Amino acid sequence: MAARPAETGAAAADDTPPTTTAAAAERYVGPGGVNRARITVTAADEAGGSGVDRIEWLQPSDADVRFRPYTGALDLPATGTLYVRTVDREGNADPAYYGVDLGS
Numbered sequence: 001m002a003a004r005p006a007e008t009g010a011a012a013a014d015d016t017p018p019t020t021t022a023a024a025a026e027r028y029v030g031p032g033g034v035n036r037a038r039i040t041v042t043a044a045d046e047a048g049g050s051g052v053d054r055i056e057w058l059q060p061s062d063a064d065v066r067f068r069p070y071t072g073a074l075d076l077p078a079t080g081t082l083y084v085r086t087v088d089r090e091g092n093a094d095p096a097y098y099g100v101d102l103g104s
C-alpha cells in the first residue's frame, strides 16, 4: 500500500467532524407484540470537507454490544437508546454519539 502523499495547503486540512442526524421514522408492533422502530441515519461533512467515510451505530441493550457499520435503515426493538456517529475521511468523528431514545 503506497504511502499517502503529504498534505499541503489549507485546502487539505479537515479538522471538522461531520454532522450526524438520526430520526426514528416509524414505530410499529412487530411479531410477538414487540414494539419496534425503524431509524434512518443521515450524515454530511462540512462544505469543502473530506466527506463522510462511514456511519457507525451501537445499541447498549443489545446482547452483543459492538459498533456496527450502518448500511441502511435500522429496524430495532423499541427499547433503550441507540447511539450513532459519523467519521469523515480524515478520521474526524462526530464527537458525542448521537443518542436516539427508542423507548415509546
Ligand SMILES: [Ca+2]
Pocket: 014, 015, 016, 017, 018, 045, 046, 049, 050, 051, 088, 092
Ligand atoms: Ca470534515
